[in-house]
Amino acid sequence: MSQMTAIYEQLRDSILSLKMAPGERFSERSLESRFSGSRTPIRAALARLETDGLVAREERSWIVTPISLDELEQAIEFRQVIEVEVVKLACARAQPADIAVIEEILASCKDDSSRAAWHRVGSDFHVELARLTNNGFYIRAVEDLMIRLSRARWLEVWTVEGRDRSWDEHHVILNFIREGRVDEAVAAIASHIDGVRSRNIGSRLTDVPSHQVRGFSVVGKAS
Incomplete structure (x- = not known):
């Protein structure tokens, strides 16, 4: 499993299980610390989650899509x-x-x-x-x-x-x-x-x- 896929699946599970709340804001930097990874696979994972409709870009940060x-x-x-x-x-x-x-x-x-x-x-x-x-x-x-x-x-x-x-x-x-x-x-x-x-x-x-x-x-x- 690639690093991007692993990050995507963990974030997706957190969002779908409501551990990351609807409307919750977060930054790419916070995810770098969480996953101890580079920004490239994190951005790729976020792009995929954005396609799923689970996150959205908000200026320089991101938000878990409100319900x-x-x-x-x-x-x-x-x-x-x-x-x-x-x-x-x-x-x-x-x-x-x-x-x-x-x-x-x-x-x-x-x-x-x-x-x-x-x-x-x-x-x-x-x-x-x-x-x-x-x-x-x-x-x-x-x-x-x-x-x-x-x-x-x-x-x-x-x-x-x-x-x-x-x-x-x-x-x-x-x-x-x-x-x-x-x-x-x-x-x-x-x-x-x-x-x-x-x-x-x-x-x-x-x-x-x-x-x-x-x-x-x-x-x-x-x-």
């Missing part, structure tokens, strides 16, 4: 369309071996697993559903959506109740796909996405404990 409620609404609207089509195709194209892979991913999280592990498995679940379509456009669209929605989705794994709910809903969706029950699979994925939206956009975005997220910045308005 935009308007953008989240748009992303979830797009997600509803994309993932409904994903499960339709998955019902027609999924093979038993493909389903087994996703079951193993879900089973990798236990009661004592970290929030980070639950968050990662949740993202992987949706990306792997997209792989069942055998269509690279759907796969890339869902991968991008998981990144764009990742910080808001952390709230879904913040509590045991939230983790249990996700586990149950993911298994329901997968079982309908396994059985080729298209209408039920579509209804289940639509309900899952709408539930995440209604629970996590708006007031709950500021419910993360202050010791975990400093200077939390949310812009726009929930509809």
Whole structure:
């Protein structure tokens, strides 16, 4: 793994897990000290994060992109369309071996697993559903959506109740796909996405404990 890739992945994890808060400002010099590296790979990593929409340049420094409620609404609207089509195709194209892979991913999280592990498995679940379509456009669209929605989705794994709910809903969706029950699979994925939206956009975005997220910045308005 190159130094740039290692820096990118560490910064990305810090941002997505909210260890680096939305709206938090930082400098390239501070990252040089943190990673004991030269500025070239740091700038390359920041450029990649900027493409992901996770950081933005602000004069001579950088800022972790604030969470935009308007953008989240748009992303979830797009997600509803994309993932409904994903499960339709998955019902027609999924093979038993493909389903087994996703079951193993879900089973990798236990009661004592970290929030980070639950968050990662949740993202992987949706990306792997997209792989069942055998269509690279759907796969890339869902991968991008998981990144764009990742910080808001952390709230879904913040509590045991939230983790249990996700586990149950993911298994329901997968079982309908396994059985080729298209209408039920579509209804289940639509309900899952709408539930995440209604629970996590708006007031709950500021419910993360202050010791975990400093200077939390949310812009726009929930509809």
